[in-house]
Amino acid sequence: MRCPWCAYLDDKVVDSRSADSGAAIRRRRECLRCGRRYTTYERLEPVGLVVVKRDGSKEPFERAKVVSGVLKATKNRPVTQEQVDRLAGKVEEKLRRRGPVVTSQEVGIETLALLRKLDDVAYLRFASVYKDFQEVTDFERELGLLLQKREPAGRASTAGPSRTRGR
Numbered sequence: 001m002r003c004p005w006c007a008y009l010d011d012k013v014v015d016s017r018s019a020d021s022g023a024a025i026r027r028r029r030e031c032l033r034c035g036r037r038y039t040t041y042e043r044l045e046p047v048g049l050v051v052v053k054r055d056g057s058k059e060p061f062e063r064a065k066v067v068s069g070v071l072k073a074t075k076n077r078p079v080t081q082e083q084v085d086r087l088a089g090k091v092e093e094k095l096r097r098r099g100p101v102v103t104s105q106e107v108g109i110e111t112l113a114l115l116r117k118l119d120d121v122a123y124l125r126f127a128s129v130y131k132d133f134q135e136v137t138d139f140e141r142e143l144g145l146l147l148q149k150r151e152p153a154g155r156a157s158t159a160g161p162s163r164t165r166g167r
């Protein structure tokens, strides 16, 4: 590595340690001519995750697209940008385990699965606009599951009168 002080090309590594939770290796180097020190980081060259769309075309996976889709769905909902970023990170992580090629449908389903835990309304909004999830049957099935989840258990049978009194 060329010395940033004197441009000499030879150095020795004086310290080497893991950085960024193992995503990088940090090396402390000492120039063999001027003796000054500097630091280098060794990282993986990014490996591309490819998304196959329904029409068969391919494009690189972009986390930013998940973020923008989820942001639209969570507009005016109690969901923070940080939560959205974290969600998109988890989606990418899951997809990478299946990579290097995934389908756009998988991207949508993973996003939906995580969005459901975050916010019901955003989940339904996302489901309704998500192209690959637009088949009516899928959407209705998901909506059904969601409504089931919301129905308070056993309330309809016993607590009848108190329901209307409060209104």
Ligand SMILES: [Zn+2]
Binding pocket: 003, 004, 005, 006, 007, 008, 031, 032, 033, 034, 035, 036
């Ligand atoms: Zn030097």
